[in-house]
Amino acid sequence: MRMYLGSINDQVWEVTENDYAIIDPNNPSNQDKTNKQCNTMALNTIYNAIDSKVFEQIKDCERANEVWTRLEETYDGTPEVKSVKLYILKDKLTSFKMKDDESILEMFHRLQVIVNDLKALEEEIKNDDVSH
Template sequence: MKMYLSSINDQIWDVTENDYVIIDPTNLTNNDKENKQCNTMALNINYNAIDSKVFEQIKDCERASEVWKRLEETYEGTLAVKSAKSYILKDKLTILKMKDDDSILEMFHRLQVIVNNLKALGEKINDDDVSHQFLMCLPPRF
């Protein structure tokens, strides 16, 4: 049973991420039927996971892949937007300095927010580089 669910989940994700093609809608193959069913399941999962305001943005989509793409662009941005965000965050990381009224914990939190945002954009961040950057942000009194 667990193996079957894993397989279904994989199919649902595949239809969501990669879409699917039906060559002859009048003569559906078993694979076509499975893809259509997985698409319906994926749409239902998305509809149940979002609030009514977000639903208004995607309700015209007939395919889970369309929904996913629209949500990605809405919340992550296009490739150009992601690139610009990444550039801005990298710049913030390089100029980051500890404020006079910051505690070490507050400083580390500000650094961690930047690093987490970069990781969310797909940037590979080395923990050693983060540690080095943190030490570089500290004023001489530390």
Template sequence: MKMYLGSINDKVWDVVENEFVIIDPTNLTNNDKSNKQCNTMALNAIYNGIDSKVFEQINDLKKASEVWVRLEETYGGTSMVKSSKLYMLKDKLSNFKMKDDESIPEMFYRLQVIINYLKNLGEKVKDEDFSHNFLMCLPRFKILRTIIFRGGLKDITPNEVLGDVM
């Protein structure tokens, strides 16, 4: 039977997302063998993507699903931690200002980091909202800001807005 790369990747991800159980380790079924192989592939992929300090936190686990849960809890947090992070980031965004000693690209980068963290926590942030926040933080570009607003922010990416400002 021919397997395509997509189905192999799906199977590997399946052992990461779902715990599998081997009932009789001395008499492995084809499915058990496949799960073990996919688990090994998933663990190798995870190990290759982390540094040695993170590896020390997970090297006692044998299943990719257990490793994934630990990494999610450690770096993503529980739902309560995520909710708390989300509120803190929203507060940072609403109080965001350009620093006195900061260049426009540096300020754009700081704002982009906040937006990316929000997106990683599942918050929907439109590019036009990002661009609007960025433009509103510029201390002395009222005429340029007005021109860009008149052109509309729906069809322009934040990076294009940065380019227009620069």
């Protein structure tokens, strides 16, 4: 039974990440039917994981792949947006200094937010980058 669930989960992710096409809607193959079912499962999973404000942004999408792409662009940004975010965060890191009115704990928290944001953009951070 576990193998079956794993393969369904893999198919659901495949449909979400790469989309699918039904060649002949009047005579769908077994794979077409499975893809359509996986798309429905993916949409239901996404709908259950988001709040109503986010749902308003994606409710016009009929395919899990469309929803996933829109959410990625909204929350991760396009490659150009990621590049700008990365540039800004690197600048914040290189010019990072303790503020006159903050504690060491507050300063460390600000630094950790910058480092975590850089890591989220898949930027490699070395200890030397934050120890100067």
